[in-house]
Amino acid sequence: MNRTTIVNARPWGDEAADIEIIDGVIAQVVPHRPDATWQGEIVDGRGRLVLPAFTDIHTHLDSSRLGLPFRSHSGAPDVWGMVMNDRANWRSAPGTAASRAIHTLELMIARGTTKVRSYAQIDADCRLERFEAVLAAREAHRARSEVKIIAFPQTGFSREEGVIPLIEEALASGADVMGGIDPCQLERNPIYHLDVVFGLARKYQVEVDFHLHEPGDLCVFSVDLILERVRALGMQGKVSISHAYSLGGVSEATTRRLIEKFAELDISMxxxxxxxxTxxxxxxxxxxxxxxxxxxxGMRDYWKPYGNADMLDRTWQLAFTNNFSHDQDIEMCLGVATIxxxxxxxxxxxSRLVRGGHQGVLVGNPADLLLLAGESPTSAVMDRPTDRTVLHQGxxxxxxxELV
Known part of the structure; x- marks a missing residue:
C-alpha cells in the first residue's frame, strides 16, 4: 500500500486541510492538524492552494516547436493552406518529432498538467511518423502522466490515397480516439467522412473527436449530421467537438437548440x-x-506562434477572451481546465463541473493534484505563480x- 499525505493545503482555496492519498486515490480530507502523525511520504502544502491537476484535452504534441529558436509565422489564412505550410516545414525543425513531443510533454507536466489528449496527424506525407512521436512521448513520461492519442486525419480521407489503412494501423497500435475534421469544407463529402469516422470508431471501440473550423450555417449542418449519427448509433457520451468557433454566432434559437442537444446526447465540447x-x-x-x-x-508550431505548455496561462486566456471579471466565472474557467x-x-x-462549486479535491478522486501559491483560485489565475508542486497518482x- 502506497501512502502520501499532503499537509496544510487549501482545497480550492478553502480552510487548511490534510489530504491522505492511498494507492493514488484521495482517501480522506480532514482539517489540518499540525500535531497529526501520518504514515508514508509527507508533502508540505505550506498553506498553498490544492487543485485538481490540469488536463489538456486538445493539443498537438506532434507539431510543437517549444524549446527551439523562434520562427516567424509563414502560414496561409485557410485550413488547407496551413496544412500545406506545416507539411513543407515540419521535417526541417531541429531534432526529431519524437524528441520535440517528449520535451513539450515534460514542460506540460512540470507546469501542472498530468493528463493530455493529443492529436497525432496521419496523412499521406507523414504517414505514421507523427503518431509514433506521440507514442514515444507517452512512453517516456508514462510514470508522470496519462496521455490519450487521437488518430487525426488532418487532410481527410478523399484528397489523398492511403489514409484510411494508416488510421486503422494507428488505432490497432495504441490510438485511443478516432478523429474527424471539417466534413463539408475540407472533405467536401460529409456523408462519406462521417461513414469512415464512425465506422472506424465502432470497429475499434474508441471515442470520436471532431475538429471543426467551418463557418456559421455550414458548421451547424455538419454538427446536425454528427448529432444524428450519435443518436442512431447509441454513441452518447463518446463524442466530442473541438473548436466549432462559429456556433455561437448563428441565431440565438439555433445556439440554444445545439446546447440543449449537446446536453441531451452528452456531446462534450x-x-x-x-x-x-462567435x-x-x-x-x-x-x-x-x-x-x-x-x-x-498547437504550441509554437507552423500554425501559430502561441502556446507555452502552461495551462494556467491558457485558463487566464479563457477568462480574458470571455471578458470575465467575477470570481465565480474565473473559477469556472479553472474548473473547465481541470475538472x-x-x-x-x-x-x-x-467530480463533475458545476458553476460555483468546483471543489474537485474529494474522497475517491484520483490524486492528480496541483499545489499552487495564491490567496484564492482567482488570484492564482491572475498571477500565474511559479511556486507549484505536481502530483500524479499520489x-x-x-x-x-522542474520534473522530480
Missing part, C-alpha cells in the same frame, strides 16, 4: 479559448450540463517547474 465573439458561451454550456474542456492546441477537461478524458469521474512528479 473542447475549447482553446479563441479570441472570437464561440459557444462557456457559461451557457456549463449551466446546461455539457462537459466542457480546455486545451492549448471539465478530466471529465472528457475519463468520462463519469467522481506521487510528486514535479516541483518548482
Amino acid at each position: 473542447c475549447t482553446v479559448a479563441p479570441s472570437v465573439s 464561440a459557444l458561451p462557456i457559461r451557457g454550456l456549463v449551466e446546461a450540463g455539457v462537459r466542457v474542456g480546455l486545451g492549448e492546441d 471539465g477537461s478530466a471529465s472528457i478524458m475519463t468520462p463519469n469521474p467522481v 506521487r510528486v512528479v514535479a516541483d518548482q517547474l
